[in-house]
Amino acid sequence: MISELSKAIAALDLPADWLGLRAVKDTSSTYAVRDGKPETNGKSLTQGVMVEVLVNGQLGYGATNSLKLESLQAAAKTAYQQALTASQWSIHPTTVAERPKVVGQYSSPFLKPLQSLTAGEINEVLVKLCQTLKVSDQIVQTSAAAHIREIETWFVSSNGSEVYQKFLTLATDYAATAQAGPVVQRRSHNGWLAHCHQGGMELFLTPELWAEVKQVGEQAVELLSAEECPTTATTLVLDPDQMLLQIHESVGHPLELDRILGDERNYAGGSFVKPKDFGELVYGSPLMNITFDPTVPGEFSSYSFDDTGVPATREYVIRDGVLERGLGSLESQARLGLPGVACARATSWNRPAIDRMANLNLEPGNASFEEMIGNIEHGVYMQSNRSWSIDDQRHKFQFGCEYAKLIENGQLTKTLRNPNYRGTTPQFWRSLSQLGDRSTWKLYGSPVCGKGEPNQTIWVGHAAPVCAFTNIEVFGGGA
Amino acid sequence: MTSSISSSVISPRSSAELTALESSFAQVVEALLRQAESGEFLTVKLSSERSQFIRFNQAKVRQIGNVADGSLKLTLIRDQRTSYRSFPLTGDLEVDLQQAQLALADLRQEVSQLPIDPYLVIPAGTSTSHDVHLGQLLAPEAVTSTVLPIVAELDFAGLYAAGLLVRGYADSSGQKHWFATDSFALDYSLFGTGGEAVKGTLAGSTWDTEAYKTQIEESKAQLQLLSTPPKQLSRGQYRTYFAPAAIAELVGMLSWGGISEAALQQGNSALKELRRGQKRLSPRFTLKENFQHGLVPRFNEWGETAPIELPLIVAGELVNTLVSDRTAKEYGLAANGASGSEGLRSPEISAGGLAREQILAALDTGLYVSNLHYLNWSDRPTGRITGMTRYACFWVENGEIVAPIENLRFDESLYRFWGENLIDCTNFQEFVPEVGTYGGRQLGGCWVPGMLVEGFTYTL
Numbered sequence: 001m002i003s004e005l006s007k008a009i010a011a012l013d014l015p016a017d018w019l020g021l022r023a024v025k026d027t028s029s030t031y032a033v034r035d036g037k038p039e040t041n042g043k044s045l046t047q048g049v050m051v052e053v054l055v056n057g058q059l060g061y062g063a064t065n066s067l068k069l070e071s072l073q074a075a076a077k078t079a080y081q082q083a084l085t086a087s088q089w090s091i092h093p094t095t096v097a098e099r100p101k102v103v104g105q106y107s108s109p110f111l112k113p114l115q116s117l118t119a120g121e122i123n124e125v126l127v128k129l130c131q132t133l134k135v136s137d138q139i140v141q142t143s144a145a146a147h148i149r150e151i152e153t154w155f156v157s158s159n160g161s162e163v164y165q166k167f168l169t170l171a172t173d174y175a176a177t178a179q180a181g182p183v184v185q186r187r188s189h190n191g192w193l194a195h196c197h198q199g200g201m202e203l204f205l206t207p208e209l210w211a212e213v214k215q216v217g218e219q220a221v222e223l224l225s226a227e228e229c230p231t232t233a234t235t236l237v238l239d240p241d242q243m244l245l246q247i248h249e250s251v252g253h254p255l256e257l258d259r260i261l262g263d264e265r266n267y268a269g270g271s272f273v274k275p276k277d278f279g280e281l282v283y284g285s286p287l288m289n290i291t292f293d294p295t296v297p298g299e300f301s302s303y304s305f306d307d308t309g310v311p312a313t314r315e316y317v318i319r320d321g322v323l324e325r326g327l328g329s330l331e332s333q334a335r336l337g338l339p340g341v342a343c344a345r346a347t348s349w350n351r352p353a354i355d356r357m358a359n360l361n362l363e364p365g366n367a368s369f370e371e372m373i374g375n376i377e378h379g380v381y382m383q384s385n386r387s388w389s390i391d392d393q394r395h396k397f398q399f400g401c402e403y404a405k406l407i408e409n410g411q412l413t414k415t416l417r418n419p420n421y422r423g424t425t426p427q428f429w430r431s432l433s434q435l436g437d438r439s440t441w442k443l444y445g446s447p448v449c450g451k452g453e454p455n456q457t458i459w460v461g462h463a464a465p466v467c468a469f470t471n472i473e474v475f476g477g478g479a
Numbered sequence: 480m481t482s483s484i485s486s487s488v489i490s491p492r493s494s495a496e497l498t499a500l501e502s503s504f505a506q507v508v509e510a511l512l513r514q515a516e517s518g519e520f521l522t523v524k525l526s527s528e529r530s531q532f533i534r535f536n537q538a539k540v541r542q543i544g545n546v547a548d549g550s551l552k553l554t555l556i557r558d559q560r561t562s563y564r565s566f567p568l569t570g571d572l573e574v575d576l577q578q579a580q581l582a583l584a585d586l587r588q589e590v591s592q593l594p595i596d597p598y599l600v601i602p603a604g605t606s607t608s609h610d611v612h613l614g615q616l617l618a619p620e621a622v623t624s625t626v627l628p629i630v631a632e633l634d635f636a637g638l639y640a641a642g643l644l645v646r647g648y649a650d651s652s653g654q655k656h657w658f659a660t661d662s663f664a665l666d667y668s669l670f671g672t673g674g675e676a677v678k679g680t681l682a683g684s685t686w687d688t689e690a691y692k693t694q695i696e697e698s699k700a701q702l703q704l705l706s707t708p709p710k711q712l713s714r715g716q717y718r719t720y721f722a723p724a725a726i727a728e729l730v731g732m733l734s735w736g737g738i739s740e741a742a743l744q745q746g747n748s749a750l751k752e753l754r755r756g757q758k759r760l761s762p763r764f765t766l767k768e769n770f771q772h773g774l775v776p777r778f779n780e781w782g783e784t785a786p787i788e789l790p791l792i793v794a795g796e797l798v799n800t801l802v803s804d805r806t807a808k809e810y811g812l813a814a815n816g817a818s819g820s821e822g823l824r825s826p827e828i829s830a831g832g833l834a835r836e837q838i839l840a841a842l843d844t845g846l847y848v849s850n851l852h853y854l855n856w857s858d859r860p861t862g863r864i865t866g867m868t869r870y871a872c873f874w875v876e877n878g879e880i881v882a883p884i885e886n887l888r889f890d891e892s893l894y895r896f897w898g899e900n901l902i903d904c905t906n907f908q909e910f911v912p913e914v915g916t917y918g919g920r921q922l923g924g925c926w927v928p929g930m931l932v933e934g935f936t937y938t939l
Binding site: 033037038041042043044045046047048058059060061062063064065066067068071075078079081082083085086088089090091118119120121123127140141177179182183184186261262263265266267269270350351352387388389390391392393396398400418420422424450453454455456457477478 | 530531532533534535536537538539540541542543544545546547548549550552554560561562563564565566567568569570571574578585589592593594596597598619620622623624627634636637638640666667668670674676678745746747751752757852853854855856857858860861863865866867869886888890915916917918920938939
């Protein structure tokens with residue numbers, strides 16, 4: 001493909017300052033079973049080429065699902081005309097330096113190829129998972145789903161870039177719904193599609209899977225007779241499967257430079273973070289160390305180059321609680337004059353790259369889980385996201401979880417249902433009081449982060465330890 | 480059998496593209512259906528677009544481009560088992576036919592491995608339809624010079640998306656549907672120096688520069704109202720007027736664990752208590768699916784045609800839910816043309832008695848909420864929704880706008896705001912277009928009034 005794209009670039013006859021072709025071939029398989037019966041089986045292929053043309057300091061794009069040379073030429077011509085038309089209205093004089101020459105490749109690590117299990121074998125496992133989830137007659141619904149994806153990307157440019165990357169991913173979701181009279185409770189395997197990683201089919205049948213899934217069913221039943229989460233201000237302990245959402249919404253999105261620049265204001269919103277805050281803002285307590293790290297093996301959003309060809313490196317975004325850099329591409333960095341990261345990413349061939357978090361992780365501390373709980377006189381420990389909402393400046397948030405435990409005198413005691421909490425971003429992160437050690441640090445993520453105009457859904461990875469926050473407003477369900 | 484042809488002014492470019500696309504679809508479908516073996520059922524679904532996208536910020540161009548996309552979804556049913564393959568429809572017949580053959584062969588190999596599906600929907604009937612709505616859009620090269628000079632002095636951000644959208648369907652039982660529309664949507668926000676903002680949307684099939692100018696003037700006037708310092712409100716319950724755009728956000732929640740029959744049967748619906756008669760909604764609340772507007776296709780993924788109107792909640796009572804053929808099979812019910820996801824496709828909430836000029840007086844003292852943002856169920860079984868106010872929202876005292884407000888979080892049950900606390904709906908509806916572009920430009924929108932609600936709960 002690289003040579004075909006290079007030939008296409010050579011054949012394109014346009015007076016452009018720069019040309020880039022990014023081809024994507026994305027094959028995704030979806031398998032879903034409910035109550036042991038098939039719901040969805042199928043495979044989707046999307047492929048096409050994004051042609052970018054730089055003229056008069058303005059980029060234009062043309063995207064086509066046809067790989068024929070004449071289609072690429074037509075797309076390039078459209079892109080050129082669009083760029084030319086827009087150049088007098090350009091928001092930023094783009095230079096070729098924002099598309100540096102790079103050559104290299106990347107491949108997800110894996111042990112067993114994605115094709116090592118057939119559709120029939122995958123369905124057999126999903127049916128068995130539903131059976132395992134149904135631990136009681138009070139379980140009224142079980143579901144199991146697997147999303148398996150192979151994405152290949154090729155990027156070539158008129159200044160000599162040649163990049164090939166291949167991503168193998170698996171995301172799973174297993175859940176049980178329990179009912180007793182009017183009470184309905186749903187429990188899942190760490191939250192909706194939170195189990196998502198890069199790798200092969202070794203991720204599907206892990207040694208601990210069956211015990212974890214049985215526990216999901218048992219906890220759904222346990223929640224039926226649990227007390228409502230109390231309404232109070234207390235110490236909140238969050239499991240890494242909820243920290244993934246907390247990091248994503250209240251650190252990732254507000255630090256995207258395109259939000260700070262205002263590009264995103266009409267859709268998802270802006271940010272409470274201002275350009276002057278970089279290097280100054282005390283974002284959280286001194287325990288807070290956040291890294292942008294696309295180099296973690298097996299994490300969902302690892303890569304070697306972003307979608308504009310910029311090499312990806314691990315960078316501190318927040319160090320010892322202080323904001324250091326934003327999540328912004330070379331274009332956004334040039335527009336703001338601030339440091340960023342290699343994060344220009346596109347959901348597919350048919351969308352232009354925008355600023356995106358990739359793997360955004362909270363680094364671990366030194367306390368064991370037992371030590372953390374042992375230090376808390378009164379608190380609530382919550383697991384697995386079930387509800388999320390945050391304002392357009394990423395300031396006021398409210399999140400809900402599936403499962404919680406009361407903490408009393410250094411012990412986990414009663415199970416609590418319908419646990420929710422709310423707060424404001426800096427206040428919340430400045431209340432971070434305890435940080436779990438490496439043994440509590442877990443990798444999760446999401447395949448469905450939405451952003452951009454036109455809209456794009458992209459995959460993100462988040463790793464975190466167990467965390468404790470003091471004096472947080474928690475509450476339960478009921479109208 | 481249904482059949483209709485409608486067209487407005489046809490742009491030559493769209494017409495040619497459409498003819499080529501319909502020809503490609505027909506040829507691939509014909510080749511596939513010819514190969515259906517005894518005991519096999521095939522369905523073919525098309526989704527395609529030729530779109531121009533321009534993203535704006537600060538009344539400048541942030542990104543500009545075009546996307547030519549299209550995909551076919553081929554479903555094979557055999558021996559009570561099913562699977563699908565989705566692949567590109569490029570318009571290159573040789574390439575497309577090769578992909579189609581590969582997909583069919585792959586499906587035949589896979590389907591026999593799969594478990595039996597007891598709720599399988601087998602295509603039936605011979606209905607056909609052909610709806611084409613072509614319009615007069617701005618020439619792609621004319622958009623920036625038409626849109627931007629009018630807002631050059633403003634902090635204008637948003638997206639212009641325009642072009643041809645096509646949905647097609649064919650199956651081995653003989654059903655065939657075609658829906659094509661030329662359309663545009665300009666979804667924008669104007670910002671003041673303090674970050675305050677108003678939102679506007681212009682959508683349709685024919686661009687009207689004068690209408691655009693008028694709307695921008697109205698948005699500027701609204702922005703002026705926001706220039707005073709915002710009032711900080713403490714948490715609590717406030718009488719609130721929700722403008723139609725805010726109501727559209729709330730209606731959208733019903734497509735996510737609301738009006739779906741499957742969600743109700745499986746204990747996942749927020750309307751469970753309404754179904755059981757344990758809770759009631761206001762007699763002033765009436766919701767229906769209304770396909771009279773013609774902006775979305777009436778056919779679903781099984782080629783079934785939805786009724787032109789389907790009442791769902793009438794005067795506060797749940798009279799129908801959205802029942803797909805698959806759900807109907809599982810629970811022994813009658814299907815009503817719903818899609819597989821059982822979401823609203825063309826919702827309409829009935830108007831009430833509140834006149835536009837009476838809104839502020841009827842509100843008296845409370846909140847005027849123009850829009851809502853980032854909604855989610857905070858407790859689905861009790862119908863509780865959380866979210867944020869956004870854009871031009873005001874504090875009103877004695878029927879007069881006093882000041883804009885700082886954005887507030889709400890957490891409230893639909894059984895309260897569409898139930899006992901619903902004071903009235905406006906006597907007019909507004910069309911709120913669907914401007915989403917995930918996976919491609921979306922179709923349609925909803926028709927909703929504004930609503931006046933007592934004691935709405937704000938939490939942060």
